Amino acid sequence: MSTISVRSGRWRRIRALVVKESLQVVRDPSSFVVAFVLPALLLFLFGFGITFDATRIKVGLVVEEPTPESQEFVASLSNTRYFDVRQSSSRLSFVDDLSAGKISGIIVLSGDFTERLARGDTAGVQVITDGSDPNTAGLVTGYVQGAWQSWQSQRNFASAASAPGQIDVQPRFWFNPELESRRLLVPGSISLIMMMMGSLLTALVVSREWERGTIEALLATPVGTLEFIIGKLVPNFILGLCAMTVCVLAALFVFDIPLRGSLIVLVGFTAVFLAVALSLGLLISTVARTQFVASQMAMLVAFLPGLYFSGFLFEIASMPAPLRAFSVIVPAKYYVRGLQTIFLAGDIGSVLIPCTLILVFMSTVLFVLTARNTRQRLD
Amino acid sequence: MVSPLVSIEGLSKVFAPNAPAAIQALTTEIKAGQVTGLVGPDGAGKTTLMRLMAALLEPTEGRIAVLGHDARSEATAIHDEIGYMPQRFGLYEDLSVMENLTLYADLRGVVGDERKATFERLLAFTDLARFTDRLAGALSGGMKQKLGLACAMLKSPKLLLLDEPSVGVDPISRRELWKMVYSLIDHGVGVVWSTAYLDEAENCAEVIVLNEGRVLFQGDPKAMTAGISGRVFQVHGAGADRRSLLARTLASPDIIDGVMQGEAIRLVTAEGAAEPTPQSIGASSVVINNVPPRFEDAFVAMLGGQPKRTLTAPGRQPERHDGHAPVEAKSLTRRFGDFTAADHITFEIARGEIFGLLGPNGAGKSTTFKMMCGLLRPTEGAALVDGLDLYMAPSAARARLGYMAQKFSLYGDLSVAQNLDFFAGAYGLSGAKRREAVARVIDAFDLKAKLHQNAGGLPLGFKQRLALSCAIMHEPPVLFLDEPTSGVDPLTRREFWGYINAMVGRGVTIMVTTHFMDEAEYCDRVGLIYRGKCIAIDTPEALQASVKSKELPHPTLEDAFIALVEAHDLRQQQAAA
Numbered sequence: 001m002s003t004i005s006v007r008s009g010r011w012r013r014i015r016a017l018v019v020k021e022s023l024q025v026v027r028d029p030s031s032f033v034v035a036f037v038l039p040a041l042l043l044f045l046f047g048f049g050i051t052f053d054a055t056r057i058k059v060g061l062v063v064e065e066p067t068p069e070s071q072e073f074v075a076s077l078s079n080t081r082y083f084d085v086r087q088s089s090s091r092l093s094f095v096d097d098l099s100a101g102k103i104s105g106i107i108v109l110s111g112d113f114t115e116r117l118a119r120g121d122t123a124g125v126q127v128i129t130d131g132s133d134p135n136t137a138g139l140v141t142g143y144v145q146g147a148w149q150s151w152q153s154q155r156n157f158a159s160a161a162s163a164p165g166q167i168d169v170q171p172r173f174w175f176n177p178e179l180e181s182r183r184l185l186v187p188g189s190i191s192l193i194m195m196m197m198g199s200l201l202t203a204l205v206v207s208r209e210w211e212r213g214t215i216e217a218l219l220a221t222p223v224g225t226l227e228f229i230i231g232k233l234v235p236n237f238i239l240g241l242c243a244m245t246v247c248v249l250a251a252l253f254v255f256d257i258p259l260r261g262s263l264i265v266l267v268g269f270t271a272v273f274l275a276v277a278l279s280l281g282l283l284i285s286t287v288a289r290t291q292f293v294a295s296q297m298a299m300l301v302a303f304l305p306g307l308y309f310s311g312f313l314f315e316i317a318s319m320p321a322p323l324r325a326f327s328v329i330v331p332a333k334y335y336v337r338g339l340q341t342i343f344l345a346g347d348i349g350s351v352l353i354p355c356t357l358i359l360v361f362m363s364t365v366l367f368v369l370t371a372r373n374t375r376q377r378l379d
Numbered sequence: 380m381v382s383p384l385v386s387i388e389g390l391s392k393v394f395a396p397n398a399p400a401a402i403q404a405l406t407t408e409i410k411a412g413q414v415t416g417l418v419g420p421d422g423a424g425k426t427t428l429m430r431l432m433a434a435l436l437e438p439t440e441g442r443i444a445v446l447g448h449d450a451r452s453e454a455t456a457i458h459d460e461i462g463y464m465p466q467r468f469g470l471y472e473d474l475s476v477m478e479n480l481t482l483y484a485d486l487r488g489v490v491g492d493e494r495k496a497t498f499e500r501l502l503a504f505t506d507l508a509r510f511t512d513r514l515a516g517a518l519s520g521g522m523k524q525k526l527g528l529a530c531a532m533l534k535s536p537k538l539l540l541l542d543e544p545s546v547g548v549d550p551i552s553r554r555e556l557w558k559m560v561y562s563l564i565d566h567g568v569g570v571v572w573s574t575a576y577l578d579e580a581e582n583c584a585e586v587i588v589l590n591e592g593r594v595l596f597q598g599d600p601k602a603m604t605a606g607i608s609g610r611v612f613q614v615h616g617a618g619a620d621r622r623s624l625l626a627r628t629l630a631s632p633d634i635i636d637g638v639m640q641g642e643a644i645r646l647v648t649a650e651g652a653a654e655p656t657p658q659s660i661g662a663s664s665v666v667i668n669n670v671p672p673r674f675e676d677a678f679v680a681m682l683g684g685q686p687k688r689t690l691t692a693p694g695r696q697p698e699r700h701d702g703h704a705p706v707e708a709k710s711l712t713r714r715f716g717d718f719t720a721a722d723h724i725t726f727e728i729a730r731g732e733i734f735g736l737l738g739p740n741g742a743g744k745s746t747t748f749k750m751m752c753g754l755l756r757p758t759e760g761a762a763l764v765d766g767l768d769l770y771m772a773p774s775a776a777r778a779r780l781g782y783m784a785q786k787f788s789l790y791g792d793l794s795v796a797q798n799l800d801f802f803a804g805a806y807g808l809s810g811a812k813r814r815e816a817v818a819r820v821i822d823a824f825d826l827k828a829k830l831h832q833n834a835g836g837l838p839l840g841f842k843q844r845l846a847l848s849c850a851i852m853h854e855p856p857v858l859f860l861d862e863p864t865s866g867v868d869p870l871t872r873r874e875f876w877g878y879i880n881a882m883v884g885r886g887v888t889i890m891v892t893t894h895f896m897d898e899a900e901y902c903d904r905v906g907l908i909y910r911g912k913c914i915a916i917d918t919p920e921a922l923q924a925s926v927k928s929k930e931l932p933h934p935t936l937e938d939a940f941i942a943l944v945e946a947h948d949l950r951q952q953q954a955a956a
Binding site: 020028217223224 | 394430433434435436437454455458459461463464465466467468470471472473474478481482483485486487488490527530531
């Protein structure tokens with residue numbers, strides 16, 4: 001057999017496998033679910049369900065001795081969108097609600113509130129919070145401090161007696177001026193979804209061949225390992241890009257996330273990441289012989305590390321050293337960083353180029369491992 | 380001297396370090412231009428040997444050369460030249476017939492004019508030309524099998540390996556497949572056909588009988604059968620007493636094998652033993668004829684005859700509910716949308732009778748069976764046990780029946796004793812009653828020896844005994860069996876039916892579904908289910924007699940089955956025309 005006919009045989013086999021795989025994708029409702037429904041569902045769940053911004057936190061407000069000044073501060077607290085305020089004259093009436101978790105904090109204006117104010121002393125405000133939920137507790141404290149400061153500056157402005165030499169801080173938040181957590185969460189969710197979906201797609205299609213016994217007939221033909229792998233990768237790669245399109249459209253038009261970078265960079269960067277996710281799925285499939293095991297493994301190897309170590313939900317810098325070290329090998333971490341950059345900042349080469357190189361390296365390693373471990377035999 | 384297609388020397392295959400070898404020190408040859416049957420019970424190593432020959436498994440020890448290529452180092456060359464049809468046929472069920480063919484043609488490099496000619500030839504050969512657009516998953520078992528064969532034959536292989544091609548395929552398709560395979564032989568192809576059905580061995584030029592990974596016999600099946608000619612007899616005229624007569628006869632050391640064949644008993648005598656006479660078997664009114672041996676007779680004789688065990692019939696005689704047939708199907712109908720899976724099926728089973736529901740896969744057998752068990756609601760009609768409707772009074776009716784599923788439905792991770800205990804509890808037995816019931820089946824089915832072993836690791840025969848004991852824990856007067864011994868080796872099958880016969884002797888009523896002719900031979904009466912209809916109900920002999928003709932002076936039950944189905948199709952066509 002001449003080299004040329006071997007080569008053309010190889011291309012013909014790859015094309016045949018790609019066609020077969022594509023037909024199966026089109027006819028199999030579960031690929032459609034994994035590629036379109038699952039991403040949309042997860043994105044809406046993360047986009048609408050999770051937020052780090054608090055509004056209308058239920059708090060109890062205790063005013064021990066009403067004075068015009070205290071009433072003024074109470075009004076400014078009640079008028080923010082952060083608090084849902086209930087008022088009473090005794091803190092005792094709120095203690096039970098706080099223990100029961102019905103309110104997230106108690107704000108107490110002490111009896112000497114007006115005197116302290118007049119003296120220019122520290123504020124006569126006590127904040128009691130539910131420490132079992134540190135996040136909300138921190139928010140309540142922060143918002144009360146913010147409310148106190150803005151009320152103070154309003155009073156000073158009203159009395160036109162701005163103290164000389166006072167520093168005027170005017171914060172500017174770059175990239176996300178509204179400080180909306182959704183803008184970070186949506187690109188983060190997209191990367192998590194792509195990780196999960198990419199690895200699930202390939203892991204499932206190979207284990208399905210084992211489950212249905214078709215792998216036996218396939219291996220008994222002249223198909224080689226590389227041809228088999230490419231035949232699985234190509235159609236699922238296209239399917240993955242379709243899923244990405246769904247996610248990006250939802251991000252732009254449903255969640256109003258700006259796209260400051262260019263579309264071409266977004267697609268290219270995603271393609272590189274998709275190669276990592278799909279290869280990881282193929283690597284899983286070299287071990288898993290049933291779809292059940294394959295999906296469990298994809299969950300464990302792709303989704304959970306992506307959730308915890310990609311840095312979009314949990315701050316990696318505050319993790320213990322061994323976990324920080326582990327996060328280095330989580331591909332989703334680099335994709336999150338790149339994706340957030342492309343969406344919110346633009347095509348920043350200093351971020352995107354290192355991330356891309358790392359992802360290319362990872363996909364190469366995974367691909368080589370898969371090619372070496374894919375069985376040409378049944379045992 | 381033509382060189383063999385496959386030569387195997389000292390081959391062993393071990394899957395796990397401590398597991399017993401699947402193939403042990405096997406040496407053999409496969410010749411060209413003939414069908415070689417690979418025969419043996421479940422777990423004998425047939426599939427392992429097939430996969431080793433297809434270079435899909437790596438030998439642990441020894442050497443295989445396929446068409447001159449070493450299976451270890453030249454797997455690709457072997458894949459290029461052989462055709463292999465795995466169990467379940469290796470088809471993509473979500474691709475159409477043509478898409479499956481095209482895929483395998485591309486993979487095997489059959490292109491251009493060659494492809495066109497090959498497709499034409501194979502589609503005509505398999506009679507699939509009308510169905511090229513149909514999804515493979517929507518084909519019948521027989522059609523899938525033919526498509527699988529077509530895919531395996533695309534590149535005109537010199538060696539064709541067929542792994543249990545006849546499992547789950549009805550007798551008609553099975554015959555067609557044999558015809559197709561014979562026409563390949565005429566073109567010089569060597570075929571290896573593995574099967575658990577011993578009657579298929581008689582179609583092979585050469586058989587390799589495998590048991591526990593070793594070759595028991597290799598050679599012409601006719602030579603093997605001829606070895607016991609003159610030692611096989613049929614006993615006619617024993618009537619209702621025939622089951623106990625069989626049990627009595629088997630106790631004699633002169634008789635090494637005995638099975639039911641409809642109203643007759645088939646006996647095989649020990650080597651050198653005297654011919655059985657009505658006096659010697661203690662039944663004066665019977666007629667005994669010498670009959671030609673079958674492959675199965677020789678197979679069982681080679682394994683030393685069937686195990687002799689005195690059966691203690693389990694439990695007490697079931698109470699009688701006079702005035703009602705124990706099992707009754709009244710115009711049972713079930714529709715799924717437009718499709719009528721069971722169409723006004725009516726039959727009655729008498730007390731102490733074994734009734735068989737016989738039919739090809741997809742004929743409506745399982746649908747009928749599920750309605751009889753109360754697992755599926757009939758669209759019309761009723762299923763009754765002891766006069767109780769399985770839908771009007773489900774728990775009272777179900778308490779009277781025992782059910783043994785086709786697949787091993789016990790808990791593999793529980794011990795024998797734990798399984799027994801669990802099933803006793805599931806039937807609502809508790810306290811002293813439960814202990815009594817468990818002790819009774821342990822005694823009756825001889826389960827004591829392995830009481831504390833996990834059920835999953837037991838030999839097949841023991842598993843079956845355990846499954847049967849669990850199904851009859853509550854001493855039901857009616858027992859339903861779903862393909863109880865298909866794919867089971869002949870010895871285990873004999874042992875199982877020994878228990879069933881003993882239970883029938885005490886008046887238990889049995890209904891069994893099967894597509895397996897040997898099982899049907901154990902039945903008193905058979906209902907033939909085809910395309911949702913019950914097209915014939917009678918004793919096996921009467922069904923055989925009804926198709927007797929000049930061409931077929933001694934029809935087997937399978938012949939009868941095929942002739943009745945064909946006659947039904949003909950009537951349908953005439954009615955349509």
